[in-house]
C-alpha cells in the first residue's frame with residue numbers, strides 16, 4: 001500500500017533538513033520503502049482535514065491504508081517495527097535501541113529545541129541572554145554525558161538504529177551555527193558518519209528539492 005507523509009510546502013529552515021519530516025523520510029529510506037509526500041501550507045495545516053490527522057496542526061503525518069499516524073518519533077518506530085534496518089532482532093538490543101529513541105526525544109531534544117525557539121521568538125525579551133545561557137548549559141550537560149557514553153564507537157549501541165537516527169536529527173540542529181556540537185569531536189564525527197549514509201543523503205536531497213522547487217516557483 002502507498003505510504004504518504006506530510007511536509008512543509010516551503011520549509012522555514014530553507015532546506016536545511018531540520019523540519020521533522022526529515023526523520024520520517026530518512027527512516028523510510030533506511031527501510032527501503034518508497035513514499036509519497038503531501039505538501040502543506042501553514043494555513044492548510046490548521047484546517048479540519050489536516051487536524052483530523054494531526055490534532056496539533058503540525059507536520060509530519062504518516063498514512064498507509066487505513067492507518068494514520070502523527071508524532072515523528074512514533075512514525076519512525078512504526079517503520080522500524082515493520083521493516084529491517086532500524087531495530088535489531090535481538091530482544092534486549094532492540095529494547096536498548098528503543099530506549100535511545102526516547103532519550104533522543106525526551107532527554108536531549110528538549111533543551112536543544114527550546115534554544116532554537118528562544119533564538120527565534122525571545123531575542124527581544126529582557127530575559128533572553130540569561131535564558132539562552134541556561135539552555136546552552138543544559139545542552140552541554142546532556143552532551144557531556146552523551147559524548148562520554150558514545151566514546152569512539154560508531155553508533156550508540158552496536159549497529160546503527162532508529163535511536164541513532166533520532167539522536168542525529170536532534171544534534172543536527174546544533175551543527176548549523178551554534179558552535180556547541182564542535183566542542184565534542186566524537187559527536188561531530190558521529191553526526192558526520194550518519195550524514196554520509198546513502199539513506200540520509202537521499203532523504204536530505206528529497207526535502208531540499210521541495211524547497212528549491214518552491215523557491216523557483
Ligand SMILES: N[C@@H](CCC(=O)N[C@@H](CSCc1ccc([N+](=O)[O-])cc1)C(=O)NCC(=O)O)C(=O)O
Pocket residue numbers: 011012013014018019020021045057058059060070071072073
Ligand atoms: N512532536 C511533533 C512535533 C512536530 C513539529 O514540531 N512540527 C513542526 C515542524 S518540525 C519543527 C521545525 C520547525 C521549523 C524548523 N526550522 O528550522 O525552521 C525546524 C523544525 C510544525 O509543523 N510546525 C508548524 C506549526 O507548529 O504550526 C513531532 O515530532 O512530530
